[in-house]
Amino acid sequence: MTEQGQDEILELLWTLREARKASRSEVLRSATEPAPERLLEExxxxxxxxxxxxxxxxxxxxxxxxxxIIRRHRLAEVLLQNLFDLDNAQMENSACQIEHILSEPVVESVCTFLGHPPACPHGRPIPRGECCDRIRTEIRPLVMRLTEASLGATVRIVFITPRSKKRLEKLSALGIVPGSRVRLLQRNPSFVLEIGQTTIAVDRDITDEIYVKPT
Structure with missing residues (x-):
């Protein structure tokens, strides 16, 4: 349990550093593990x-x-929330357990299965692994960017990693949400998508943020 407690402190340090708050007082205040001072000493x-x-x-x-630890946790979040449709509390609790048991080969398999997602459901970056640098190998991920979908094929949106909440709201208003089925009709000069009876044109930076799987 000491090793798991240490992992929790390291994970906390990483996330606090992302928020530029990795002070001793903030670590001790935010830690949920018993005896955080002792874990820090270890x-x-x-x-x-x-x-x-x-x-x-x-x-x-x-x-x-x-x-x-961060890579395993955030990949687990993506897997649990977007493929198994768990709510936030279930996702977080399960991801915390999974992060301690996944071996590196399994982590790479999960990452490849998901299409090497750049961010977790909360928008925080997922550290890249060696498998991410082999993304264009003979093994095609089950989940891919909409940009890489075959023209004319119907695909289902699995998750979206928008750069801003405003963009996510705009995509939602257009019906571009997880679970929706879309067809990529054109790539140049812009990407043309068919969603139900609606056809829209979007830029590549948007299709790069939409992850899909074949239906």
Whole structure:
């Protein structure tokens, strides 16, 4: 349980660093694990973190371990919410359990299965793995960007990673939501999509944010 507790602290450090709040006081305030001070001491003793100042820093070994935890957790979130349609509470609870048990080969398989998603359902970046650099191999992911769909084929939207809430609202108003079926009719000069009885033209940066699977 100590190792799992350490993982939770490393995960917390990573997320607080993303928000530029990785101070000792914030870590101790935000930690949900029992005895966070002791867990932090163990990480210092293990060379995972540098807590000599108010800001707690990850060392090289701590960075590598935290990166793996974050990658597993956020990939699990994408899998659970978008493929199994779990609500946020179920997704978060299950992802926290899954992150501690996935081996690296399984993580790569999950990432490839999902089409190497760049972000979790909350919009936070998913650290890339070696499999992401092999995305254009002979193995075609089950889930792909709409940009890469075959012309004329009907596909189902699995998840969307919009750059802004405003864009997500605009896409929703057009009927571009997870579960919808679309056809890619044209790529140039713009991407033309057919959704039900409606045909719309969008830019590539939008189709790059829409992930689909064949029906």
């Amino acid at each position: 990480l210092v003793e293990g060379g995972m973190v540098d807590a000599s100042g108010e800001e707690i820093l990850l060392t090289k070994s701590g960075e590598d371990r935290a990166r793996g």
